[in-house]
Amino acid sequence: VDYVATGTVRSPSGRLIVGVELIEVRSARIVWAETFERRPDDIFSVLDDIGNSIVSSISAEIETVERNRAMLKAPNSLNAWEAYHRGLWHMYRFTQAENEQARHFFAQALHLDPTFARAYAGLSFTHWQNAFQRWGDRDRESALAFESAGHSLLVDDHNPAAHWAMGRALWLRGEQDGSLLELERAVDLSPNFALGHYALSFVHSQSGDPRAAIGSSDHSRHLSPFDPLLFGMLGARAMAHVRLGQFAEAAEWALKAAARPNAHAIILAIAAHCLALAGRLEEARGFAAAIRKTRPDYCADDFIGTFRFEPDAVALFRQGAKLIGLN
Known part of the structure; x- marks a missing residue:
């Protein structure tokens, strides 16, 4: 104990x-x-x-x-449990280099314990990030995210993290209905699984029920108010407000997301688009400029291609991008 x-x-x-x-x-x-x-x-x-x-x-x-x-331990002295948690430490930094370190430690954990379902889920997360952030070939990384999630389910079908990983992997493949089924299974298995509720919010915020997205976002933050993925929970709520035509609310939630210390460029892009739609153009242009310091050619096509929005949401975000020169 x-x-x-x-x-x-x-x-x-x-x-x-x-x-x-x-x-x-x-x-x-x-x-x-x-x-x-x-x-x-x-x-x-x-x-x-x-x-x-x-x-x-x-x-x-x-x-x-x-x-x-x-x-605090030497990398070559870690057992499977420790290697897994070392992977989590790197994973939550949300940079390409740290994501690769996370992948390495999850693979090390699985080498030591091939029955470690959560390590497979973590490995799936690193491939998901590579696809989502365009740090690697999206099709290849999506396939690897799906494969690792499948291994996690084969090892332990009752582990909520396994279903969470599969739900996210299916979203990458454009299979929204299957994604939602897996994510709902994750929170059925563990009602207190904050990342499961967040992932439901993420999917619904783009092409599902935006009000359900807001409810799931709030619940995930209620369960885990200091979560390393808090920026995503806030960002999903912001996108849901856009789909509801509530641009002022979207801007406020997006600003909260962008203020998180580990918020990455896609979160800054959510803030830029939401602020633009709310008429807060100077602030929006500031976020656009921050994104283009590291991604000089970033534009609305990149933002929209990252997600799976309904056509009405695509039109809204293109409208926001045009206002701040990201079209």
């Missing part, structure tokens, strides 16, 4: 207060503590809500501790 969670429950004057601590056994150190307070209007839904929040928070905190611990 590496970690132990303890807690208390109090119910003073019509409130339910749950205090939780996560303790690292080897050092007796409290690595995380949180208090959850709700009004017990519907006690069962409140308990579900608090329970999901606790599980998601504990999972995120353990992952953070393990990632940081793996970074």
Whole structure:
């Protein structure tokens, strides 16, 4: 046993207060503590809500501790678990070089343990990023993302990360219905799986139900408010608001996404287009200029080609691009 969670429950004057601590056994150190307070209007839904929040928070905190611990060890001394978390550390930097490092460590974890479903899911994520960011041949990287996700499912069909990886891989292949089925399976298996809810928001924000996208974005952030993919959760909500014609709201959410320290060029492009549609042209041009420092020829075709928008959304984003010279 590496970690132990303890807690208390109090119910003073019509409130339910749950205090939780996560303790690292080897050092007796409290690595995380949180208090959850709700009004017990519907006690069962409140308990579900608090329970999901606790599980998601504990999972995120353990992952953070393990990632940081793996970074302190020599790369050739890592076991499969440590190599996997070293891969996560690099993966969440969202640069091409760090993504390649992540791929290397996920492959190392799988060499040490070929039954490690989450390492296959991580490997799929690196190929997905190569395709999405155009860091490699999109068709080849999409095929590798799909293949790795398939291995993850073969190893453990009950692992939500495996279905999450497959859902994302199917989105890359243009198979939206299959993508949504896999992502819904991921959150059915683990209702507190924040990345599953975020991926649902991502898909719906482009060509599904934009209101469902907003709900899934909010829920993912509720479960994991400091998630390394927080910029994506915010960006998906921004795109959903564009599809609803709510440009002012889209701009505000896009700015929040772009303010995240690991936000990449595609997130900056979301901000540029949303701000343009909201009439905030100077701010939009600033983001466009920032993108073109590293991608001088970036234009609306690149942005639209990255996603799978409905035709009405394509028209809106082209309108925004034209206003700031990205057409």
